[in-house]
Amino acid sequence: LTANRTQGMPPYTYTWSGPNGFSSNDENPVIPNITTLNSGVYYLTVTDGYGCGNITGNTPYVYVNSKPEAIVTGDTVACLNDPPLMLVFTGSNGIRPYTFTYNINGGTDIVRTTTGNNDTIVVWVPTSVAGTYNYNIISILDSNSCNNPAMVTHTVHLYDLPVVTISGANPVCPSHAGNIYSGTADMAIYDWSITGNGTISGASDTQNISVLSGADCNDTFVLTLRVVDSNGCENTHSQSFLVIDTIAPIWT
Numbered sequence: 001l002t003a004n005r006t007q008g009m010p011p012y013t014y015t016w017s018g019p020n021g022f023s024s025n026d027e028n029p030v031i032p033n034i035t036t037l038n039s040g041v042y043y044l045t046v047t048d049g050y051g052c053g054n055i056t057g058n059t060p061y062v063y064v065n066s067k068p069e070a071i072v073t074g075d076t077v078a079c080l081n082d083p084p085l086m087l088v089f090t091g092s093n094g095i096r097p098y099t100f101t102y103n104i105n106g107g108t109d110i111v112r113t114t115t116g117n118n119d120t121i122v123v124w125v126p127t128s129v130a131g132t133y134n135y136n137i138i139s140i141l142d143s144n145s146c147n148n149p150a151m152v153t154h155t156v157h158l159y160d161l162p163v164v165t166i167s168g169a170n171p172v173c174p175s176h177a178g179n180i181y182s183g184t185a186d187m188a189i190y191d192w193s194i195t196g197n198g199t200i201s202g203a204s205d206t207q208n209i210s211v212l213s214g215a216d217c218n219d220t221f222v223l224t225l226r227v228v229d230s231n232g233c234e235n236t237h238s239q240s241f242l243v244i245d246t247i248a249p250i251w252t
Contacts, residue, residue, distance in 0.1 A: 008048030018042035068094030070140040072154035079233035085125035094142030162229040164237035171242035179211040189228035196221035
């Protein structure tokens with residue numbers, strides 16, 4: 001606030017009053033931490049060194065605009081090569097359009113502005129490289145030129161796919177039961193299937209399975225294992241196994 005005083009003899013006494021209990025005896029007072037509660041008319045009384053005047057004036061109505069706010073919504077977890085994730089930056093408490101300045105993991109600043117009657121922008125997160133990505137809004141600016149430098153961070157975790165392995169006897173004899181095959185340890189879900197010259201005996205949703213090889217010699221069966229890890233990421237692996245008579249004949 002600025003007192004536009006003319007004439008009179010110093011010293012001058014200034015008495016300001018205004019909204020939200022404001023008062024000051026400074027010539028040009030500054031209101032710290034101003035909020036919308038400080039909107040209104042401010043009154044000033046000036047008395048000069050003669051003790052004359054007691055001149056009172058007032059400001060026009062002072063409007064204090066709200067500081068814009070920003071939030072980020074969207075997924076926080078994905079797996080490698082999933083469809084891109086959609087993040088939504090939303091501005092509020094100000095006058096559109098909103099301009100967002102953000103970075104990814106503290107990198108180069110990116111500036112995006114809403115259009116039309118929208119309060120939001122959409123930011124797509126690629127999933128081609130696993131890692132942790134912090135999308136940091138470092139400021140939001142509205143059309144009143146009100147700027148909020150408050151930090152808003154949305155963290156996205158992109159997980160690698162699990163490595164799938166199958167281990168067990170290869171080759172195996174025809175019509176042989178109890179061939180045990182094992183998948184990658186510590187998975188949340190196991191899903192086995194088989195094609196060709198063999199069948200799965202018993203459960204097919206555990207780390208280890210038992211296979212009965214078929215009667216055909218010099219043939220194969222193919223085991224396929226789909227796993228899901230604790231992050232919800234899945235992967236599949238197929239492996240071929242030979243069925244052949246490996247026991248040499250005995251002449252009598």
